[in-house]
Amino acid sequence: MKEFVLLFQNAPAGDNKPSPEQMQAIMKEWDNYMGSIAAQGKYVSGSRLGGEGKTLKPGNVVTDGPYAEIKEILGGFIIVKADSLNEAFEMAYGCPILTVGGYVEVRPVIGTNE
Amino acid sequence: MRQENELIPHLFRTEYAKIVAVLCKLLGIEHMQLAEDMVSDTFLLAAETWGMKGLPPNPVAWLYTVAKNKARDVLKRNAIFSNKIAATLRHSSSEQITEDIDIDLSEQNIADSQLQMMFTVCHPCIPAESRIGLALNILCGFSADEIADAFLTNREVIYKRLRRAKEKLHTENIKIEMPGVQQVAGRLDDVLTTLYLLFNEGYYSASQNTVTRKDLCLEAMRLSQLLTQNRYTNTPEVNALLALMCFHASRFDARTDATGATVLYDEQDEYLWNNELIEQGKYFLSYAGTEALGKYYFEANIAYWHTHKADSIEKWQNVLHLYNQLLQLEYSPVAALNRTYALSKVYGKQAAIPEAEKLGLRTHLYYVLLGYLFSGIDNTVALAHMHTALSLCRSENDKASVKKNIERLLHK
Numbered sequence: 001m002k003e004f005v006l007l008f009q010n011a012p013a014g015d016n017k018p019s020p021e022q023m024q025a026i027m028k029e030w031d032n033y034m035g036s037i038a039a040q041g042k043y044v045s046g047s048r049l050g051g052e053g054k055t056l057k058p059g060n061v062v063t064d065g066p067y068a069e070i071k072e073i074l075g076g077f078i079i080v081k082a083d084s085l086n087e088a089f090e091m092a093y094g095c096p097i098l099t100v101g102g103y104v105e106v107r108p109v110i111g112t113n114e
Numbered sequence: 115m116r117q118e119n120e121l122i123p124h125l126f127r128t129e130y131a132k133i134v135a136v137l138c139k140l141l142g143i144e145h146m147q148l149a150e151d152m153v154s155d156t157f158l159l160a161a162e163t164w165g166m167k168g169l170p171p172n173p174v175a176w177l178y179t180v181a182k183n184k185a186r187d188v189l190k191r192n193a194i195f196s197n198k199i200a201a202t203l204r205h206s207s208s209e210q211i212t213e214d215i216d217i218d219l220s221e222q223n224i225a226d227s228q229l230q231m232m233f234t235v236c237h238p239c240i241p242a243e244s245r246i247g248l249a250l251n252i253l254c255g256f257s258a259d260e261i262a263d264a265f266l267t268n269r270e271v272i273y274k275r276l277r278r279a280k281e282k283l284h285t286e287n288i289k290i291e292m293p294g295v296q297q298v299a300g301r302l303d304d305v306l307t308t309l310y311l312l313f314n315e316g317y318y319s320a321s322q323n324t325v326t327r328k329d330l331c332l333e334a335m336r337l338s339q340l341l342t343q344n345r346y347t348n349t350p351e352v353n354a355l356l357a358l359m360c361f362h363a364s365r366f367d368a369r370t371d372a373t374g375a376t377v378l379y380d381e382q383d384e385y386l387w388n389n390e391l392i393e394q395g396k397y398f399l400s401y402a403g404t405e406a407l408g409k410y411y412f413e414a415n416i417a418y419w420h421t422h423k424a425d426s427i428e429k430w431q432n433v434l435h436l437y438n439q440l441l442q443l444e445y446s447p448v449a450a451l452n453r454t455y456a457l458s459k460v461y462g463k464q465a466a467i468p469e470a471e472k473l474g475l476r477t478h479l480y481y482v483l484l485g486y487l488f489s490g491i492d493n494t495v496a497l498a499h500m501h502t503a504l505s506l507c508r509s510e511n512d513k514a515s516v517k518k519n520i521e522r523l524l525h526k
């Protein structure tokens with residue numbers, strides 16, 4: 001089976017931090033979203049990514065964090081099995097990140113897509 | 115005399131397994147047949163003697179004494195054995211062994227020997243499908259006949275499978291010992307899988323023999339409990355598996371009605387549920403860890419929620435969450451179906467329908483789920499799904515269940 005990556009891009013960080021209630025609600029949505037993909041037998045693996053980090057650019061330019069400019073931050077990713085890009089793309093629908101201004105990018109994993 | 119006849123079969127099976135384990139450990143795997151023969155002879159003598167003279171005051175001690183004497187006789191007569199035992203027991207000198215050979219049938223050594231035998235029986239070189247049979251035979255004292263009856267297979271098939279497995283142990287020169295600390299975790303996985311499958315054989319078996327089926331479950335639980343009593347094998351996953359077995363076993367009496375038909379969960383009389391087993395399950399669950407280390411952790415927690423028969427939002431939210439996590443760890447069609455059912459309990463049937471339609475399964479249970487989800491929303495579609503389910507059923511029990519569902523739909 002072919003593999004595809006779903007990259008979950010956060011919206012640029014705004015001033016409104018979600019409340020604990022909102023965070024709990026969105027956690028549940030993620031739980032159900034992942035469960036839905038896993039129930040189809042298409043989930044391979046996945047990870048959330050921490051907000052901290054470091055970036056290395058040409059010329060040995062080091063910056064703290066993944067946010068050099070006002071850019072979307074990669075919040076996490078999952079790897080799924082599907083027969084085609086379209087089938088994998090179907091799984092992007094319903095992703096909770098879409099409700100908070102983020103987006104999902106779907107890309108094929110090279111080596112599994114011949 | 116009736117009491118004596120009833121006592122021996124029970125005694126035979128439990129004590130047979132224990133003594134065989136100790137003797138096999140002592141003599142080595144290549145002499146397993148000899149060990150088994152010695153113990154069989156002991157029980158034959160017991161049956162004959164007790165039948166005539168009645169039960170001795172302490173039957174277990176009687177069996178152990180006779181078994182020890184038989185073993186000592188064999189060891190004394192055979193110099194090869196004597197030297198080998200001398201080496202392993204580190205007796206004082208290379209002189210002849212005297213009556214000082216102690217066949218250690220203490221509780222500790224019995225437990226240790228059985229534990230070691232468990233790892234032996236589940237050794238990677240043994241084909242997976244043979245491990246359960248081998249476990250039942252050596253660890254639980256089941257005859258090939260009893261195993262064949264439990265699995266609804268031919269006695270010859272079982273006999274051959276057991277013989278081949280024992281030969282494999284012999285040719286691969288497998289030692290009866292605990293795996294090294296590094297390997298225990300991996301090997302323990304194999305043991306747990308075998309015990310899980312053994313339990314399932316008893317629980318879901320189509321065999322009509324409920325006594326045997328219960329025995330299989332109880333044996334799986336006994337062996338799992340043995341693992342919790344050794345500090346190297348007393349892991350959270352083992353406790354989770356044991357908790358899972360306790361919870362399932364608690365419903366054993368409620369699962370079949372007087373005719374032997376399966377009674378589904380929703381229709382079970384919860385007063386037939388065994389509360390003692392539920393409490394035991396909770397006890398072991400408390401040692402299953404707080405982190406999800408493996409699938410038994412999830413299954414045990416789901417089973418825990420099912421010890422509460424009444425529907426509640428809390429129950430189903432928890433169950434849904436647990437299935438979401440379990441599926442990411444390990445997919446199974448049954449878990450996928452159950453997850454969808456739990457989702458319908460939390461968010462309603464309408465919300466669950468698109469989820470169900472994504473599952474891509476073709477089993478009768480899948481269509482039963484669809485039938486359930488559509489009932490009350492579009493009964494015509496629901497009925498159609500139920501009929502599809504019926505056409506896919508393979509056992510009479512399953513057909514009966516689906517027919518009941520259809521009846522209910524038609525009378526709504």
